[in-house]
Structures are given as C-alpha cells and as structure tokens.
Amino acid sequence: MYGGRFARSLVSDFSAMLPTKNKKQMRPSFFHHLHPPTTPAAQARWRYTLGAGGTAFFLMLIIGVTGILEMFYYIPNSQEAALSVQMITYHVPFGGLIRNLHYWAAQLLLIVTAVHLVRVVFTAAYSRLRRFNYLLGLALFILIILLDFTGYILRWDEGVCWPLITGTNLLKTIPLMGNYLYSIAVGGGEACSSALIRFYTWHIFGLVLPVVVLSIWHAFRVRRDGGIAVPPPDLRTDHSRISRDELVRREVLAILMIGILLILLASFIPAPIAPAMMGKPGLRVEARAPWFFLWVQQMLKWGDPFIFGVAIPLGLFAVLAFIPYIFPQPAESDIGRWLPASNRPAQIVVSVLALIILALTGLSLLPA
Amino acid sequence: MSDLSRNGFLKLVRGGFLWLSAALGLGGLLRFLNYDPNPAPQSEFDLGPATNFPLGTRTGIADGQFVLIHDELGLRAINTTCTHLGCQTAPGPDGFTCPCHGSHFDLRGDVLQGPAAKALNVPSVELNDGGHLILHD
Numbered sequence: 112m113y114g115g116r117f118a119r120s121l122v123s124d125f126s127a128m129l130p131t132k133n134k135k136q137m138r139p140s141f142f143h144h145l146h147p148p149t150t151p152a153a154q155a156r157w158r159y160t161l162g163a164g165g166t167a168f169f170l171m172l173i174i175g176v177t178g179i180l181e182m183f184y185y186i187p188n189s190q191e192a193a194l195s196v197q198m199i200t201y202h203v204p205f206g207g208l209i210r211n212l213h214y215w216a217a218q219l220l221l222i223v224t225a226v227h228l229v230r231v232v233f234t235a236a237y238s239r240l241r242r243f244n245y246l247l248g249l250a251l252f253i254l255i256i257l258l259d260f261t262g263y264i265l266r267w268d269e270g271v272c273w274p275l276i277t278g279t280n281l282l283k284t285i286p287l288m289g290n291y292l293y294s295i296a297v298g299g300g301e302a303c304s305s306a307l308i309r310f311y312t313w314h315i316f317g318l319v320l321p322v323v324v325l326s327i328w329h330a331f332r333v334r335r336d337g338g339i340a341v342p343p344p345d346l347r348t349d350h351s352r353i354s355r356d357e358l359v360r361r362e363v364l365a366i367l368m369i370g371i372l373l374i375l376l377a378s379f380i381p382a383p384i385a386p387a388m389m390g391k392p393g394l395r396v397e398a399r400a401p402w403f404f405l406w407v408q409q410m411l412k413w414g415d416p417f418i419f420g421v422a423i424p425l426g427l428f429a430v431l432a433f434i435p436y437i438f439p440q441p442a443e444s445d446i447g448r449w450l451p452a453s454n455r456p457a458q459i460v461v462s463v464l465a466l467i468i469l470a471l472t473g474l475s476l477l478p479a
Numbered sequence: 480m481s482d483l484s485r486n487g488f489l490k491l492v493r494g495g496f497l498w499l500s501a502a503l504g505l506g507g508l509l510r511f512l513n514y515d516p517n518p519a520p521q522s523e524f525d526l527g528p529a530t531n532f533p534l535g536t537r538t539g540i541a542d543g544q545f546v547l548i549h550d551e552l553g554l555r556a557i558n559t560t561c562t563h564l565g566c567q568t569a570p571g572p573d574g575f576t577c578p579c580h581g582s583h584f585d586l587r588g589d590v591l592q593g594p595a596a597k598a599l600n601v602p603s604v605e606l607n608d609g610g611h612l613i614l615h616d
Contacts, residue, residue, distance in 0.1 A: 273566050273578065273579050276564070276565045276566060277564040277565065277566060277579055277580075280564045280565040281564065291509070291513065294512075294513050294515060295509065295512045295513060298514075298515065298516065298517070299514075299515025299516070299517055300515060300516075300517030300520070301517075301520065304517075305516075305517050398566055398578035398579040408579070408580070411563075411564065411579075411580045411594060412580045412581050412594055413593075413594060414593055414594045414596075415594070415596070416563060416564050416594075419594075420564070
C-alpha cells in the first residue's frame with residue numbers, strides 16, 4: 112500500500128520536471144531561469160555574444176567530467192605522480208583521449224573567458240546594475256588562471272619544476288605576508304619536493320569549489336540583471352525576439368561545434384608530457400613558463416620580482432575591476448552593441464592591456 | 480546612562496560573537512594550513528678529504544645546489560640558487576647563468592647582469608680535524 116503511493120509520488124515528482132505540452136503548469140526550473148521564454152534577437156546573435164559565456168560553461172562541464180575520470184588513476188605523491196600521468200596517457204583505454212580533452216578544454220576555457228571579458232567591455236555590457244556580475248566574472252577568470260597553473264604543475268614532470276619554484280617564490284616577495292602565503296600554498300619546504308599534495312588539493316577542491324559556486328551565481332545574475340544586456344525598450348531600434356526553443360537550438364549547435372573541435376584537438380595534438388621530475392632538473396631542461404604566464408616571465412627578466420611578477424599583474428586585474436566604477440557609464444542606448452562611443456576609454460584601456468600582454472608573450476618567444 | 484536599548488545591546492552582542500567566531504575560525508584555519516610537515520633542509524655537508532679538490536677543480540655538490548671551486552683565488556663554495564627567484568643557475572667557464580630570467584654571475588658569485596640584485600650566497604667551508612671539508616649553508 113504505502114510502497115505504491117511512494118512510487119507514484121516519486122514518478123509524479125520526476126515527470127513534473129520533464130517538458131510537457133502543458134507548460135503553464137510547470138514551475139520554473141533553473142534551466143528555465145537561464146532560458147527566458149524569449150530573448151531579444153539582436154543580442155542573441157553569435158556576432159554579438161560570440162557565444163563565449165555559454166561555451167565557457169560547456170567547457171567547464173567537460174573539464175569537470177574528464178578531471179573526475181583522471182582522479183581514478185592519478186596518484187598525488189612526488190614519486191608516482193608523473194608515472195600515473197604516463198599510465199593514464201599510454202595504458203588506460205581512452206586515457207590519452209580523456210587527458211587530452213581535459214587539457215584542451217582547459218586551454219580553450221582560458222581563451223574563451225578572456226574573449227568573454229573583452230566582449231563584455233567592448234559592448235558596454237558591464238554597465239550599472241551588471242557591474243557586480245562583471246566582478247564575479249573577473250574573479251572566475253582569476254580562479255581559472257590559477258586552476259590552469261595548478262593543473263599544469265600536477266603533471267609533475269621535469270618541465271614544471273622551474274615555473275613551480277619561480278611562481279611560488281613570487282609569493283615570498285610580497286611584503287609582510289609573503290612567507291605565510293608561501294607556506295599556505297606550498298606547505299613549506301622545497302616547492303619541487305613538497306608542493307604536490309597542496310597543489311592537488313587546491314586544484315581539485317580549493318579552487319574548483321569557488322569556481323562552481325561563482326559560475327552558478329554568475330549565470331543566475333545574468334537573468335536577475337534582466338537577461339542579456341540590452342537597451343531599455345523605448346531606446347531599442349530592433350524589437351524582434353527569439354523563442355526559448357530557438358535559443359536552445361543555437362546552444363545545442365554551439366555544443367556540437369565545440370565538441371567536434373575538442374575531439375579533433377584531443378585526437379591529433381597530444382597534451383604535453385615529459386619524463387618524471389627527479390629532484391631539481393638542473394640544466395637539462397629549458398626554463399619556460401606555461402604559455403599563459405610567458406608575459407610575466409618576460410617582465411621578470413627586467414628586475415625586481417615583486418614589482419614585475421606580483422604588483423604589475425595584480426595591478427592589471429585591479430584596473431579591469433575598476434572599469435565599471437571609475438570610467439564614465441556607457442549611455443543606455445549604447446548597451447548591447449559593439450564598440451559604442453560612450454565607453455571608448457574602457458575599450459582603449461582593455462585594448463592596450465591586451466596588446467601589451469600579447470607583445471610580451473611574443474617577445475618571450477623570440478630566441479635570446 | 481547610555482542610549483543602548485535592550486534590543487540594540489543584544490544585537491551588538493550577537494554581531495560581536497559572530498565576528499569573533501569568524502575571526503577565530505579563520506585564524507585557526509590559517510594556522511592549520513601553515514604547518515610545515517617537511518624536515519628542515521640539510522645545512523651541513525661533509526665533502527670528504529680536502530685532497531680530493533686540487534687546484535683547478537670545480538665540483539658540483541648536492542645535485543649541483545653548490546659548486547666547490549678551487550682556483551687562484553682559493554677554495555670556496557658557491558650556492559648556485561639564483562637570488563632573483565630561486566632557479567638553479569648553470570655554471571659556465573666564466574660564471575653562472577640563470578635559465579629562468581637570464582641573470583649572470585661571475586665565479587665569485589657577484590652579479591654581472593640582472594635581473595638578480597644580490598650576489599649568489601657563499602656558504603662557509605672549513606676543514607675539520609679529520610681533514611674533511613665541511614660546508615655550512
């Protein structure tokens with residue numbers, strides 16, 4: 112008797128979540144929260160959003176699933192880490208594919224989040240009530256950079272020792288709290304012998320947890336702030352809208368395209384792998400930072416590690432964070448289209464910063 | 480008498496306790512994370528009999544962490560860890576070069592070219608009663 116009632120109510124609870132013809136009876140789910148019944152057509156175009164935010168979410172999903180799969184084999188101790196990476200790559204069925212997908216999705220995520228940031232500034236989409244969400248996005252960007260760096264270190268092969276030593280020694284150069292930050296990040300001792308378990312925990316938990324919370328919050332706020340950024344109705348020239356089904360159709364199309372790109376990358380360009388780290392690698396190994404930190408490595412050749420390795424990179428993020436607060440607010444009619452005149456200062460600042468970073472990266476790749 | 484009402488007082492106490500517990504919790508967390516489980520790094524190295532290092536020799540010690548140089552200037556050890564950000568410098572014929580950011584040091588450890596601002600550390604080397612060289616980092 113009771114069992115039957117229980118089963119029936121369980122079934123009805125689940126079926127309530129499935130799409131039905133009678134949509135009026137449904138309570139809005141988180142999916143519906145993220146997909147309003149209609150969206151302004153002009154702002155739902157690829158060439159407006161570049162699909163960057165949605166792509167970032169999809170990539171995070173891929174990274175999460177492949178990362179969990181890697182955890183079934185990865186051994187976080189100094190002696191076995193690189194060997195377990197080799198085992199995943201060369202012995203475990205589909206292990207190489209899983210690892211390559213994890214690697215390529217992570218590299219693409221960095222690029223896509225950077226593109227997303229530039230898009231938001233170049234379309235003045237950060238203005239007014241959205242500026243808090245802009246800060247959430249910036250925090251996510253920083254966390255993703257740290258996740259990329261810690262993941263790179265987890266390879267624990269001879270290529271990662273110098274970047275690990277310089278990266279963690281940069282913490283020590285911070286006045287007053289430097290040594291404290293170092294021991295919290297590394298756990299004391301020599302980075303190349305003792306940091307692995309800390310980086311592992313930061314990578315799979317300490318950084319992922321805030322990323323998950325902030326990502327959900329970030330997506331929730333987009334809708335809370337009125338959906339995708341558009342001018343108020345009386346200032347719009349284009350009033351056409353697309354339906355929820357059309358939005359989902361476009362998302363599925365994007366997922367398919369990114370999925371194909373990822374599988375092609377993962378199948379043909381393997382993630383870097385090198386012999387296991389055995390103490391300090393000495394002179395055998397070229398000391399090159401991971402690609403997203405080459406610009407910092409280049410600046411560090413110029414002098415004081417605190418100024419060039421900590422203060423300037425952090426200052427750059429501070430400038431980005433202050434954009435919605437110190438620059439003139441874009442005109443309401445300018446929101447939701449590319450390169451409006453009213454937020455020219457922000458566009459110029461972000462372009463200059465991006466060009467400097469690209470130039471420094473290029474400089475670091477030149478032979479000495 | 481103060482203007483603090485009973486309600487206001489309770490609010491203040493509640494807020495105070497919440498902030499206090501947050502501060503205590505954070506302090507405890509930081510102390511927890513700050514523990515160093517590693518043994519102190521070795522600071523004394525027995526290099527063996529001094530006769531093993533005749534004039535004109537250069538010997539790497541402890542995986543190249545130090546180089547013992549015996550030349551016209553005398554016998555001395557140099558810590559090859561770069562003073563800029565801690566990479567291990569590579570000994571060459573006329574000095575040491577850092578692979579990370581390109582600092583150059585001469586054979587005494589002095590800076591020839593930045594970004595390093597300080598000379599390489601020179602640990603002391605002494606002869607013990609048994610005729611062994613002992614390096615103190």
